[in-house]
Amino acid sequence: MTQRGKYLVTGGAGYIGGVVARRLVEAGHDVVVLDDLSTGFRDGVPAGAVFAEGDIRDTARWLDPSFDGVLHFAAFSQVAESVADPGKYWENNVGGTIALLAAMRAARVRTLVFSSSAATYGEPVRTPVTESDPTAPTNPYGATKLAVDHMIGGEARAHGLAAVCLRYFNVAGAYGGHGERHEPESHLIPLVLDVALGRRESIAVHGDDYPTPDGTCVRDYIHVADLAEAHVLALAAARPGEQLICNLGNGNGFSVREVVATVRKVTGHPVPETLAPRRPGDPAVLVASAAVARERLGWTPSRTGLAEIVADAWEFARARALV
Numbered sequence: 145m146t147q148r149g150k151y152l153v154t155g156g157a158g159y160i161g162g163v164v165a166r167r168l169v170e171a172g173h174d175v176v177v178l179d180d181l182s183t184g185f186r187d188g189v190p191a192g193a194v195f196a197e198g199d200i201r202d203t204a205r206w207l208d209p210s211f212d213g214v215l216h217f218a219a220f221s222q223v224a225e226s227v228a229d230p231g232k233y234w235e236n237n238v239g240g241t242i243a244l245l246a247a248m249r250a251a252r253v254r255t256l257v258f259s260s261s262a263a264t265y266g267e268p269v270r271t272p273v274t275e276s277d278p279t280a281p282t283n284p285y286g287a288t289k290l291a292v293d294h295m296i297g298g299e300a301r302a303h304g305l306a307a308v309c310l311r312y313f314n315v316a317g318a319y320g321g322h323g324e325r326h327e328p329e330s331h332l333i334p335l336v337l338d339v340a341l342g343r344r345e346s347i348a349v350h351g352d353d354y355p356t357p358d359g360t361c362v363r364d365y366i367h368v369a370d371l372a373e374a375h376v377l378a379l380a381a382a383r384p385g386e387q388l389i390c391n392l393g394n395g396n397g398f399s400v401r402e403v404v405a406t407v408r409k410v411t412g413h414p415v416p417e418t419l420a421p422r423r424p425g426d427p428a429v430l431v432a433s434a435a436v437a438r439e440r441l442g443w444t445p446s447r448t449g450l451a452e453i454v455a456d457a458w459e460f461a462r463a464r465a466l467v
Contacts (some may be wrong), residue, residue, distance in 0.1 A: 149379070150174040150210055152253075154200050154244065155217030156193065157363045160259065160315060160368060162322045164215055166190035167372040178206055179218065187348040188322060200240035213255030213379055214248060216241065219288070222330060223263070226285035238295070246300050248327045257294065257378045260309045262391070262432065264290040267425065272364075272433035275311070275389050282425050297387040306382035308441075310374060312392040313432050317367040317453040323460030333365070333454060336404055337461045340413040347358030347415060349378035349400055351422035356429060362397035364431040367447035367456070377441040388440060393432025402450065 156165040156177030161184070168175045169192040176194045189195045196206045200218040207214070214315070219237045226233045248256065261364045263286030281287040299305040316324070316333045324334045338344045352359040374392050381388065400408075401417075408415050437443045447453060 148172050148174070150176075151379075152176050152178060152203075152207055152211055152214045153193075153217065154178045154203070155184065155219065155259075157181060157186065157188040157195075158217060158323050159188075159322065159326070160371060161215070161217035162188040162190060163319045163368050164217070164375045166320050166322065167194050167369075167376055171376060176206060178203065183220070185325070190320070201243040203244045204250060207247045207251045207253060209252050211251065211253045212242065213257070213382070214253060215257045215259075215375055215379075216244060217259045219259070221285060222328070223283050223285050224330070226283050226288070229336045230284035233284045233288050238291050241292045241295060244296065246394060248305070249303060254384065255306045255379065256308075256381050257375050257382065258292065258296055258307065258309045260293055260311045260389075261286060262287040262311050262313045262430065264293060264311060266398065267427055268430060271430045272395060273391060274317055274433045275391055275436055277462065293319050293389065295431040300385055304385045306384045307387045308378035308382050309387060309389045310392055311376060311389065312366060312371060313364040313430060314366065315368050315371055316365050317447065317456040318460035319369040319372065319456070321460070322368070323369045323457060323464070325464065332363070332400065332403055333407070333457050334461065335423075336410070336415055337406045337458055339415045340407055340411040340458070341461060341465055345416065347404060348419045348420040349404075349417050350420045350426065352419060353426040356399055358399050358401045359385035360400035361426055362399045362429045362431065364393035364395070364397050365450065365453055366393050366445060367453050370445040370447050374437060374441060374443045377443050381424070381441050390437040390441060391432040391434055392437055392443075393434050394445055395432065395434055396448065397429055397431040398450050403454070406450045407458075410451060410458055
C-alpha cells in the first residue's frame with residue numbers, strides 16, 4: 145500500500161491497536177485513534193495520530209466520508225472476565241461493532257480490517273489450525289468475536305463492504321515503546337518477565353503431563369510488529385463485497401517451559417516454577433497455519449525467534465519498571 149490514506153483505528157490506545165496505529169503513521173497515513181481508555185492508555189496513542197476519546201458506539205461522531213477505512217480493535221478480551229460477566233462482552237464487542245458498521249454505512253466508508261481471534265475455533269480439531277476448521281468457541285469472549293465475524297460477512301454480502309478478519313493466536317513482544325500492560329495480566333510472557341523483575345515469586349506451570357515433548361502446553365507466538373504489518377497489508381488486500389478471513393501465526397509452537405527457559409537466558413535472572421493443575425479447556429497444542437495470509441496478503445513474519453520476541457518484551461518491561 146503506497147497511496148496515502150486516512151484511517152480510523154478503534155481501540156488504538158491499546159497494545160495491538162497502538163502498534164498498528166504507529167505503523168500506519170510511519171507509513172505516511174493520516175490516523176485518528178478512537179478509544180475510551182477503559183483498557184487502553186493515553187500514552188499508547190502514537191505521536192502523529194489524532195486522538196478522539198470516546199466510545200465505539202458513538203463512532204458516527206468522528207467518522208465521515210474523508211476516511212478510507214477502519215481498523216477495528218475496540219473489544220474486551222479477558223476470557224475469565226467474559227465467563228463471569230458475559231453481558232459486558234456482548235454489549236461492547238457485538239453491540240459496539242453494530243454501531244460501528246452502521247456508522248461506516250452512513251459515512252460510505254467501505255473498507256474494514258477486524259481484529260478477530262483464534263478463540264473463535266475453541267478446542268482445535270487438528271494442528272495447524274486452518275480457516276476451514278470448525279468454529280466452536282468455549283467462552284463468551286470467543287463467541288463475541290465469532291459473532292462479529294458473521295456480522296461482517298453479512299455486511300460484505302449485503303452492502304459491498306471490503307473486509308478482512310484476522311484471527312491471531314498468541315501476540316507478544318514490543319515495538320516503538322508499545323508493549324503489553326494488561327490489568328489483570330493473563331499472558332504468559334509478561335507474567336514470566338514479572339518473575340524476572342521480582343514482581344512475582346514464581347511462574348505457575350499449569351500441567352506438565354500433556355502429550356508434548358516436555359509435557360507443557362505448546363503455543364504459537366507472533367511478534368506484535370509482524371502482526372501490525374499484516375494489518376497494513378490487509379488494507380490493500382480488501383476487496384468490495386468480500387470477507388477474507390486469515391489466520392496469523394508463526395506456524396511454529398513453543399512450550400511453556402521453552403518460554404521460561406528463554407526468559408532466563410534473555411534476562412539473566414532466575415525464574416522459579418511452581419507446578420499447578422491443568423486449566424480446563426487448555427489444548428495441548430495450538431499452532432496456526434498462515435498459508436492464506438501468505439497467499440492473499442503477501443505476509444510473512446520476520447521476527448519468528450522466541451529470543452527476539454522475549455528480548456523486545458523484556459526491554460519494554462524494564463523501561464516500565466523504571467518509571
